[in-house]
Amino acid sequence: MQKTLAFxxxxxxxxxxxxxxxxxxxxxxxxxxxxSVILPATIxxxxxxxxxxxxxxxxxxxxxxxxxxLYAVSTRVLPRLGFPTGTKExxxxxxxVPSLAPGLSAFPxxxxxxxxxxxxxxxxxxxxxKVFVLIILYMVAMHWFYQLRGxxxxxxxxxxxxxxxxxxxxREPVNLVMLAAFMLLGFGLTIASLPVxxxxxxxxxxxxxxxxxxxxxxxxxxxxxxxxxxxLRVLCYRAALAFLLAAGLIVAAGLSGPTALLAVVFAQCAxxxxxxxxxxxxxxxxxPDSPPIFDLDLGLNVLAFSLPFSTVLIxxxxxxxxxxxxxxxxxxxxxxxxxxxxxxxxxxxxxxRGVEARA
Numbered sequence: 001m002q003k004t005l006a007f008x009x010x011x012x013x014x015x016x017x018x019x020x021x022x023x024x025x026x027x028x029x030x031x032x033x034x035x036s037v038i039l040p041a042t043i044x045x046x047x048x049x050x051x052x053x054x055x056x057x058x059x060x061x062x063x064x065x066x067x068x069x070l071y072a073v074s075t076r077v078l079p080r081l082g083f084p085t086g087t088k089e090x091x092x093x094x095x096x097v098p099s100l101a102p103g104l105s106a107f108p109x110x111x112x113x114x115x116x117x118x119x120x121x122x123x124x125x126x127x128x129x130k131v132f133v134l135i136i137l138y139m140v141a142m143h144w145f146y147q148l149r150g151x152x153x154x155x156x157x158x159x160x161x162x163x164x165x166x167x168x169x170x171r172e173p174v175n176l177v178m179l180a181a182f183m184l185l186g187f188g189l190t191i192a193s194l195p196v197x198x199x200x201x202x203x204x205x206x207x208x209x210x211x212x213x214x215x216x217x218x219x220x221x222x223x224x225x226x227x228x229x230x231x232l233r234v235l236c237y238r239a240a241l242a243f244l245l246a247a248g249l250i251v252a253a254g255l256s257g258p259t260a261l262l263a264v265v266f267a268q269c270a271x272x273x274x275x276x277x278x279x280x281x282x283x284x285x286x287x288p289d290s291p292p293i294f295d296l297d298l299g300l301n302v303l304a305f306s307l308p309f310s311t312v313l314i315x316x317x318x319x320x321x322x323x324x325x326x327x328x329x330x331x332x333x334x335x336x337x338x339x340x341x342x343x344x345x346x347x348x349x350x351x352x353r354g355v356e357a358r359a
Contacts, residue, residue: 014218041205047181048191060128067132070098099272242267243334260325270310
């Protein structure tokens with residue numbers, strides 16, 4: 001609890017800094033610093049301290065299954081939550097809901113509460129998530145573009161674009177340091193084998209992760225009344241489904257302790273920025289006289305609200321210790337979170353039955 005209160009205090013401090021450092025350019029620069037320098041250094045340190053096994057290769061596959069399950073279920077649920085199939089709002093939500101952004105919303109808390117070993121596992125799992133958000137969701141967005149484009153829409157070389165996304169995946173700093181760590185571990189080297197100056201530099205950068213990311217979360221928080229109930233409804237549904245999927249994994253794989261807790265936390269990550277980038281790119285290709293394919297304003301509001309929502313959930317989970325490591329507790333949490341979206345989903349049915357009864 002003391003650690004959780006300290007984290008909340010840092011988030012509050014970041015929120016109070018919004019007037020001085022809350023501009024888009026400041027946040028963009030801080031985000032680049034986190035994702036390109038601080039986070040890679042932290043993951044490198046974590047990987048060099050753990051023993052990597054072949055069994056860990058299942059982690060990206062499990063993350064992909066999590067993304068795919070969120071996507072498949074959302075195709076059926078979103079129309080019941082106020083997003084009719086075929087609308088730009090439906091397509092926007094279907095792009096965002098199955099995506100995960102563990103770097104900003106989960107990694108600092110995993111490190112502080114669960115340690116280096118759990119952070120290394122989370123980083124490996126994130127490889128599968130990156131494949132989904134970078135490659136698969138881009139293909140989904142382009143499928144809708146070609147399906148709905150106007151006659152004057154500009155064409156795009158899909159193969160070349162996929163090649164660029166693949167290179168982006170390989171060039172991402174986190175993935176590069178993971179490859180470097182695996183190569184060093186393959187030669188039998190550990191963190192103690194590195195020169196002292198290099199180990200010290202990486203260690204000092206890694207030490208910045210938790211406070212800097214917490215300040216960033218506070219600075220990035222934006223509370224907008226417009227569409228808040230709509231977005232909160234979807235985020236509650238997403239969190240409830242993620243709890244159920246994590247509980248199912250705990251039972252199926254026989255997970256316990258920190259590993260089970262890691263599965264619960266990873267599933268509660270905020271939505272990723274990459275689907276929004278895909279949507280913005282597709283909207284740029286659309287003919288001016290054709291109807292929009294995505295609702296970019298709605299997508300931006302979801303991104304802004306998802307980060308604080310996930311942060312509160314993850315901190316609440318980890319503050320309870322290993323209580324959430326049993327399948328019953330995530331299932332109960334799923335039921336509680338599902339109340340709000342479920343009430344909205346059944347309200348039209350109840351209203352219709354009332355009309356029929358009066359008739």
